[in-house]
Amino acid sequence: MSESSLDPQVRSASLITIVVATVLFLTKFVAYRMTHSQALFSEAMESIVNVLAAAIAFYVVYYAAKPADKDHPYGHGKVEYLSAGLEGGLIAFAAFLIVIEAVQAFYKQEPLHSLEVGVGLLAATGVVNVFMGLYLKRVGTQKHSAALEASGRHLIADFWTTVGVVIGLGLVYVTEIYWLDIVIAILISMHLVKEGYELVRKSIGGLLDEEQESVIQKIRKLINKNKQPGIIQVHHLRVMRSGRYHHIDAHVVVPEFWSVEEAHDNTNLYERTLFKDYEFSGEIHFHIDPCRRLYCQYCDLKDCPVRKEPFQSYREMSVDEITAKDEPRDVTQK
Numbered sequence: 001m002s003e004s005s006l007d008p009q010v011r012s013a014s015l016i017t018i019v020v021a022t023v024l025f026l027t028k029f030v031a032y033r034m035t036h037s038q039a040l041f042s043e044a045m046e047s048i049v050n051v052l053a054a055a056i057a058f059y060v061v062y063y064a065a066k067p068a069d070k071d072h073p074y075g076h077g078k079v080e081y082l083s084a085g086l087e088g089g090l091i092a093f094a095a096f097l098i099v100i101e102a103v104q105a106f107y108k109q110e111p112l113h114s115l116e117v118g119v120g121l122l123a124a125t126g127v128v129n130v131f132m133g134l135y136l137k138r139v140g141t142q143k144h145s146a147a148l149e150a151s152g153r154h155l156i157a158d159f160w161t162t163v164g165v166v167i168g169l170g171l172v173y174v175t176e177i178y179w180l181d182i183v184i185a186i187l188i189s190m191h192l193v194k195e196g197y198e199l200v201r202k203s204i205g206g207l208l209d210e211e212q213e214s215v216i217q218k219i220r221k222l223i224n225k226n227k228q229p230g231i232i233q234v235h236h237l238r239v240m241r242s243g244r245y246h247h248i249d250a251h252v253v254v255p256e257f258w259s260v261e262e263a264h265d266n267t268n269l270y271e272r273t274l275f276k277d278y279e280f281s282g283e284i285h286f287h288i289d290p291c292r293r294l295y296c297q298y299c300d301l302k303d304c305p306v307r308k309e310p311f312q313s314y315r316e317m318s319v320d321e322i323t324a325k326d327e328p329r330d331v332t333q334k
Contacts, residue, residue, distance in 0.1 A: 081206035088199030126162035
């Protein structure tokens, strides 16, 4: 695949993520080896997940950027949802390993060493994490990369975990109640299970084309903004997302007296008009429904030979209306 098919900013963000994640893991591992803290071990384990996730995301953003082909007519973007789901699974697995290590440490009761140095190193990694997370989330949102956005959310969540660990280990240092270290590690594992579950759930939602209200709202605004004579109503709208590529299909109500050629040409023009302002790439397919003279007061088509009542005004279509599966009906009857 040519590199030109991948956004340079996405590529740079993916490479930077791998480098930063590796450095942070090594820093946390050194801090753990110095202190023998189970809380720091849990942070190091999560950082291993970050390194693996960054490496996976690096491959995924390249693969997802490949254009549609004969074998993948809707493109390769859905692989990003698999990446986010795999990251969630890795996080949950890391939580399992943390609990095992914490239980073993409870019975060994090894003393902690150089806690102030370890906490200082951990605090430094937390600062790097939050800035890296905000950067990835911004790039992922701007470039519509589910993999980068998931990594960004994970790093921001990791920062707040780090804040909790720093505070907890500070209490251990001051009070010398060392079993608190094990409690902190177990609390981190519980947090990671929740975070992993959320990532997996969102990944499954993307793979199954779960309706995303923010996308539907954007399409609704475009429909209401781009009025076109003869395009009377849109309903039964559905969106299949494959990364940046969106396949949209919907029913569109047109004048019942239009010929097949007129309906085809006018709906094609309407498709192009909508996609001019749409921030994603993709395609729209319309199924054509006849008006059955039910929308006359909202239709401004001039010289209509079947009009039953005069045009009064346009009306804003709601999300419920454009996603409804019902056949055309008299919209004045609620």
